[in-house]
Amino acid sequence: MKKLNSIIGAALIAASGLMAGGAYAAGAGDYKGPEAKLIDWTFGGVFGTYDKAQLQRGFQVFQEVCSSCHGAELFSFRMLEKEGGPEYSEEQVKALAASYTIQDPEHIDGERSGVPADKWPNPFESDQDAKDANGGVIPPDFSVLAKARNVPQKFPNWIGNYFTAYQEGGADYIYNLLVGYNEPPEGVEVGPGTYWNDHFHGSGGTLAMAQPIYDEMVDYEGAAPETVDQYAKDVAAFMMWLAEPDMTSRKQLGFNVLLFLFLFAGMMYMVKRRLWSNVDH
């Protein structure tokens, strides 16, 4: 009984330590806007995997809309073939890369057509160009942006995150931002070149990006609805994949590792019990 108490005690201290530690991840952000809507992503949870069709649609939105201003310096064409990602065929990726012109100072012309190993070309030649074209603000790079954002959650909701392994806060934030363009609340002045968004946490709800996407802006091949809501979900999923391209294999391996650890712990417990059975302790 005493042993059980001490184990429970240890677990409680561990749990409360984690809770207190997580407080800041959730407590960040003073902005008091409407609560973010959390999406039921296919890549959430222990068994989550990316939806290939959704990543392909998201890539299409990125390619046709976002990438005219946002770069993604860690994104190379070859990643599009990866297992657990959008899984385009080798030929499709080759053709896609070839349709882009890559600046290459070592090439005789200073530029050449792309190959799958190339990085996604940056829309601007320099940070200064990016600033000049966007009202003095560099559009953030997409490479790990989905992991650099989070949605604020009130106490005690975020406690559950440690037990559900909620890591989709960035995708939820991006979705909410893209559908969050709205009329500013009464009495709020929106300066020139800035726009009101219900879910933007910096600078009091106004940001320098105008609403980037509208209904029917991107033509989907399949039956997916061509709405802002759907575009926002698809591109948020794509950005999550861009930030975490190997998530699926990581989670699958993790399941096996945990299974092994549980079995090993059970066996070790029996060894320990048997060994100590002749000791009065």
Place this chain on the structure above:
Amino acid sequence: MSHKSNYQPNSGFEKWMDERLPIIRLGYDSFVDFPSPKNLNYFWTFGGILAIFLVIQIITGVVLAMHYTPHADMAFNSVEHIRRDVNWGRLIQAAHANGASFFFLAVYIHIFRGLYYGSYKAPREVLWILGVVIFLLMMATAFMGYVLPWGQMSFWAATVITNFFSAIPLVGEGLMVFLRGAFAVDNATLNRFFSLHYLLPFMIAGVVGLHIWALHVPGNNNPTGVEVKTKSDTVPFHPYLTMKDLFAIVVFMIPFAWFVFFAPDILGHPDNYIPADPQVTPPHIVPEWYFLPFYAILRAIDFNIGPIDSKLGGVIAMFGSIAIWFVVPWLDRSKVRSGAFRPMFKWFYWIWIVNFIGLTYLGAQPAEGVYVILSKTATFYYFAYFLIILPFLPRIETTLPLPASISESVLAKHKTEAAE
């Protein structure tokens, strides 16, 4: 080692070696034959857990260093390169980052176990002091490791922490510039932090060696706090404690694996995925969770005390909150070692634990409104426990009768269990 050596060199090689460098004898006496109290509970497994985590951190760290680039322009992307392109890199990186958190979780349990069972009392004062030294080295190592990914939180944590030193009168500003290697946190800072982050773990390993040596002279404390009297109070370290520790280590690996594989970023801050930018200050600069209690103490001192301004006062309180651990063996005047036999002490102890967790929570909150008052109250209790309760409580406390020996306490425990 203090107990009589029972090592018998069996093979010719062992005999030859034993006459030249008795290292096999040392290993046998320390980790096989070493007599350990038979009533140790699972809180005593955290020493072994910590040793394993030190090894995990060093091995993963050495591999990470092979692929990491300590340069202000390349560090951020080189960590992403490890996650994306290096074989097993994303697991090694996640194990290293989350390993730091679990290392601290284990060390807090280990330290607080010592505080409850009076493990710091004579003849184990040096053992305890070496432990505090290890903890300080761990803090320095963890802080410098956190700077290496060179994200926004890395950069601003480095700025805030090095800024502490500027609070020291006269030499402070110069010292801060010396530590940074520049007037502001920059490439020079990143380089020296990388170098020190690689050095300090080996210093930790060295002090851990001394810590184990200092443990093996008086031997383990135990839940009754009554010293080992006869051989029947003990079991040999191997196989009894090795197998028990191994079981505990495997159990501790389960939550660790959960975080590494399913939520590797949840203990970090999203802002650290934004590359360091000296031009943009994040709205809330917060340290990693394991530093939050001390961060709360730092911020609780927001008033001047005579010639000491609030900044210096905060820094003194923060370092003092750990420095005070060094003198705990002499602050605690109780003749009874284990908290299990001290009915009043128990209450103050558990309030202190809750208070410490409360400080962790408060360190994450903005320094405003009710949080400021709560932080001050919690900081007061943190110090009052060491400066008022530990020295003066024994004067009014009536302790419970101690068992004559470990074996007797085990027998008594079995009797009550049978009665239930």
